[in-house]
Amino acid sequence: MEQFSLFDPGHAGELVVLQKGTSSIYTLTDGMKEYGELSYPNDRLRIINSAQHNWNFVPGKSYKPDIVINDTSTGQTIAVVKTSTWGSRITIEFADGQIFKFHRPFVFTKKPYWHNEQFGNVLSFEYEPVHLKLHFKVIPEQSAFKNNDYLLLMTFASVHLVAERRISGFRGMQD
Numbered sequence: 001m002e003q004f005s006l007f008d009p010g011h012a013g014e015l016v017v018l019q020k021g022t023s024s025i026y027t028l029t030d031g032m033k034e035y036g037e038l039s040y041p042n043d044r045l046r047i048i049n050s051a052q053h054n055w056n057f058v059p060g061k062s063y064k065p066d067i068v069i070n071d072t073s074t075g076q077t078i079a080v081v082k083t084s085t086w087g088s089r090i091t092i093e094f095a096d097g098q099i100f101k102f103h104r105p106f107v108f109t110k111k112p113y114w115h116n117e118q119f120g121n122v123l124s125f126e127y128e129p130v131h132l133k134l135h136f137k138v139i140p141e142q143s144a145f146k147n148n149d150y151l152l153l154m155t156f157a158s159v160h161l162v163a164e165r166r167i168s169g170f171r172g173m174q175d
Helices: 148-174
Strands: 015-019 025-029 034-039 046-050 054-059 067-071 077-083 090-094 099-103 113-116 120-127 135-140
Touching: 015 148, 025 148, 034 148, 046 148, 054 148, 067 148, 077 148, 090 148, 099 148, 120 148, 135 148
Parallel strands: none
Antiparallel strands: 015 025, 015 135, 025 034, 034 046, 046 054, 054 067, 067 077, 077 090, 090 099, 099 113, 113 120, 120 135
């Protein structure tokens, strides 16, 4: 955890998530500092490491596509990402009751965002859906809440959702 800086989107420059080579490791950086990374050590485990926290994603079964996000040090559930069966509605519900909805205004949009009733749009992304490597530009809204853990989790949840769609899309193309 010492390799990562504290995530403060108010003081960071342009934030991007970069895929390391062809691996399944994605790093959040501003070009000077790294704030965290999402890695896929095996088929069922997804790990987020940051300066203050280590979380893991526990994917649901195929008939129940929810993803539970746990704190690895306490085992406590931090949030649940709920996805409708066809992936058209995605929400992230935090343990304190906050709910954020993931919106893609159009099917092939390059600018999805997270929205909350209380805070409005809190985090948006730009990415190129057709490139072989994932490259996200992360845009935290200045008027949004200042819970950096939420922003970090929502960033990596978004990367995970897009990466999983790409992987399943590639698998479907190979079949």
